[in-house]
Amino acid sequence: MKPLAVYSAEKRFGDTVALAGVSLALEEGELLALLGPNGAGKTTLVKAISGRVRLDAGHVELAGRPAHEPGARDILGVVPQEVALYDMLTPRENLALFGRLQGLAGRALEEALGWALRWTGLEARARHLVKTFSGGMKRRLNIAAGVLHRPQVVLLDEPTVGVDPQSRERIYEMLDELRRQGTSLLLTTHQLDEAESRCNRIAILDHGKVVGEGTLPELVSRLFGGRRTVTLTLNRVPESTLPGLELKPGGRSGAALLADAVEELPALLARVRACGLEVEDLALHRPGLGAVFLALTGRELRE
C-alpha cells in the first residue's frame, strides 16, 4: 500500500488543460522531486492531492484510502510556497495554532511544539515575533507548521526558494530526518542540483503529463544509454566549425555527446589539433538532470 498514489488525474480550467492523465506514486520514506517548466501542472497536481482542486477524472489515494473520504487527508501535511505564517505571532504561537487546526491538543500538542522548535533550531527564538526572523528561519518554521502533526505524506512546494545555501542545507537536513523516520515527501523545485543530489526519485511533468519518472541513473540510461558528454575548452576561438563539437556562440568552449567515449574521443581531439587548436581543458561526464530535462521537455527548466 503506497502512502500516496495518483491515478490518471485530469483537470481542465476552461480551455486550458492543467492535468492530462497524471499517475504517480510515492514510496514510504522517499523524497520524490516533481520537476516541470512553469505551467506544466505541478501546482495543480499538488493542490489536487491536498484537496484544493477537484479532479475532472482520476483519483488520489492516501495510504490506500480515497483522499476524498473523511479523515483520509489527516495523514497529509502541506508546506506552501508562500511563507504562510502570522508575522505578529511567535513561532510557538504559530505552531500551536496550526497544530490545533490539525487536531493536536494537550500533551500531544506540547510535545509536538517542543519537537518542532528543536527540529527547526528555533528554540532560542521561540518567543520572538516571526516578523523579526530571517528568510531562512521563516522557511524552516513554514515547513514545521506543515508537519507538526507528523503526517505520513508531506507535500512541499518549493521549500527552499529564496534562501541562502546554508539555510538550504539546513532545510534538507530537516527533510532527511523526516525521511529517516519513514515520512514520504513530494517536493516541487526549480533547483536541478537539489533534485539531483537530494531526491531519491524524480518525476518530470510537462503539458499536464508525466514525461519521465525514475531515479536519475534510470532516466539517464533510458534517454542516453551509455553516452557521455565531453566538454572542451580550447586555446582560442576556432575560425570554422568543428564537426561533432557544439561550440558556444562566439566562445572557445563546447560540448559533444559521445556514444562510446573510448572510441570517439581520440578522433575528436585529432580534429581539434588538425585545425591548429590546443585543448586547454577537458571533462568527460555522464549527462545530468539538466540534459534529461532538456531532452524530455525541449526546454531549459527556467524557460
Place this chain on the structure above:
Amino acid sequence: MIRALIQASLLQLRRDRVVLALTFVLPIAFFSIFALVFAGPGGSGSELRVDVGVVDEDGSPVSTRLLAALEKEKGLNVRRTLKAKDAQQPLDREGARALVRGGQLDAAVVVPKGLGAAFPSFTPGGPEVEVLVDPANPIAAGMIVGVLQKVELTAPPDMFVCGSLAAFERFAGALTPEQRRAVEEWQKYLELEAEEAAPGGGSAEALAGGVVRTKVVDVIRERAPRTATVAFYAAGVGVMFLLFMAAGAGGALLEEAEAGTLERLLTSRLGMGRLLLAKWAFLTALGFVQVTVMFVWGALVFHLDLASHLGGFVLMTAVTAAAASGFGLVLATACRTRQQLAGLSTILILIMSAVGGSMFPRFLMSETMQKAGLLTFNGWALDGYLKVFWRQAPLLDLWPQVLVLSLLAAGFLLAARLLARRWEAA
C-alpha cells in the same frame, strides 16, 4: 518621466473598474443621500409630518374647534384614539403619555377641563393646554406649540370675541341691549367665517403671545435621566464605528488570502464554514468590547446611566455586534482586493449611517427617509438603543430589533459563506 508615471497610474485606475466606479460614484452617492436626509426630495423638508395625539377633556366648543383646527394642519397627523385602527377607544391623558413615551406619537395635546369657560385668558392662572413631548424630537415639540398658537388665534375668532366681551363685562359693566344685539349679529358672521376659513389665514403673528396658555410637558425626562442624550449619541457613533471595525477586520481574510495563510488554513481540518464562524465570533466579541468601552467611557465621563440599563445594553450590543460582524464578512468575501473593500465599505457604511440615524436622528427626517432608515442596519440598532436608554422600555419590548438584527446576522453569515466559495476547491 512624470507623464509616464501619470499614464501608468491612469492605466491601473482604468483596469480596476470597481475602484474607478467608486471614485466617481462615492461623492455623487453622498451628495444625494445627504440632500435627501437633510432637505427632503423637494429640497425643503416639507415632507416632515408630526404624529400628534389629541385629548379633549374639556369638551367645550372652544376645545372642539381648537382640536378640529389642529386636524386641518398639513404638517400634523392627528390621532384621537388609543389604537390607530380602533375608533372605539378614545385617547386619554395617560394613553397619550404612554404613546409619546413609547415613540408611537411624536407629541400629544391635552385640552384640560375648564379651558373653554376661561377662554380667552388675559390673566395669570387658569387651565393650560398641555403639550406632551419627547425631547428627543425638538422639532415636533416646537411645531405643535407654534401650530397651537396659530390655530387658537385664527380658528375661533367668534369664541375669542365672545370670551373677550365676557371679560369686558366683568370689569366694565354689562352691555346695553343694542350693543348686545350688534355683538350677536357679529358673532354669527364670525362663526360663518370660522367655518369657511382655513386655519392660518389670520393675523396670528400680531397676536401671538398666548391667550390660551400652553404648557410643554417632557414625558421622557419625568423618568429618564438627562444623560440619556449621551446614550443616544454613544449608540449612534458606536454602531457606525462597529461597522467600520467589522469591515476592516473582515478584510483580514483578503490579507490572509494574499499571504497564503488562508490556503494553509483551508488545507487543515478547519474548513471554510468553521473558519468564517471563528472570524465572526471573534469580530462579534471585539465589537461587543468596543461598544462597551465606549459606553463605560460615557458612564465615567458623561455620567451616562449604564448600570440601570445593563440588561438592555448587553442584549442590544450583542445582537448589534453579531450583525455588524456578519456585515464585515460579507464585504470581505465579496471584494477581491483591499482597495475594493475600503471603497465599498466606506460608501455603504456612511450611507447606512446617514440614513439609519447614526449622524442625524431619524425622527427628524422626512417620513420617506424614516422608512428608508428601516432598510439599514443602523436604523434597527439605534431604535433598540433608543428604547433602552431613552424610553426605558422593558427587555421584552426589544423583540423586533433583536429579531431583525439576529436575522440580519444569520443572513450576512449565509451570504458570506456562499461568497467564500471562491476560495474553496476549484
